[in-house]
Amino acid sequence: MVACPCGSGASFADCCRPFLKGELEPPTAEALMRSRYTANVRRDAGYLHRTWHDSTRPVSMDVDAVEWRGLDVVGTTGGGPDDAEGTVTFAAHHSTGGISTGTMRETSRFVKEGGRWLYVDGDVD
Numbered sequence: 001m002v003a004c005p006c007g008s009g010a011s012f013a014d015c016c017r018p019f020l021k022g023e024l025e026p027p028t029a030e031a032l033m034r035s036r037y038t039a040n041v042r043r044d045a046g047y048l049h050r051t052w053h054d055s056t057r058p059v060s061m062d063v064d065a066v067e068w069r070g071l072d073v074v075g076t077t078g079g080g081p082d083d084a085e086g087t088v089t090f091a092a093h094h095s096t097g098g099i100s101t102g103t104m105r106e107t108s109r110f111v112k113e114g115g116r117w118l119y120v121d122g123d124v125d
C-alpha cells in the first residue's frame with residue numbers, strides 16, 4: 001500500500017487518488033484541501049487549477065519546487081457535506097534537498113458551487 005501524501009493514514013488509492021483522477025468529488029472542504037496538498041506533492045497543476053475558484057485562480061499555474069513533507073490539519077469551520085462554505089487551517093511542512101526549510105501555516109477559504117468544493121483564497125500566518 002502507498003500511504004496517501006495527505007497524511008490521512010489511508011492508502012493513496014482509497015484517499016486522494018479518486019479526487020485527482022476526477023472519479024469522485026471531495027465531500028468536504030477538508031477533503032478538498034487534503035487532495036490539493038496531495039496534488040502539490042505530486043506536481044499535479046491541472047488538479048490545482050480545476051479546484052481553484054475562477055474568481056481568484058491565477059492565469060498560469062506553477063507548482064512550487066519545494067518538497068512537501070507532511071500536512072497537519074489544525075482546525076476546520078463549516079465545510080461539511082451540507083455546508084456551502086468552510087475554512088480549513090493547516091500546517092504544511094516543507095524541505096529542500098532533504099533539509100527541513102519550515103512550515104507554512106494557512107487558513108484557506110472554500111465554497112461549494114454546483115456540488116463541488118472549490119478553493120477561494122487563504123490567509124498565511
Ligand SMILES: [Zn+2]
Nearest residue numbers: 004006015016
Ligand atoms: Zn489523501
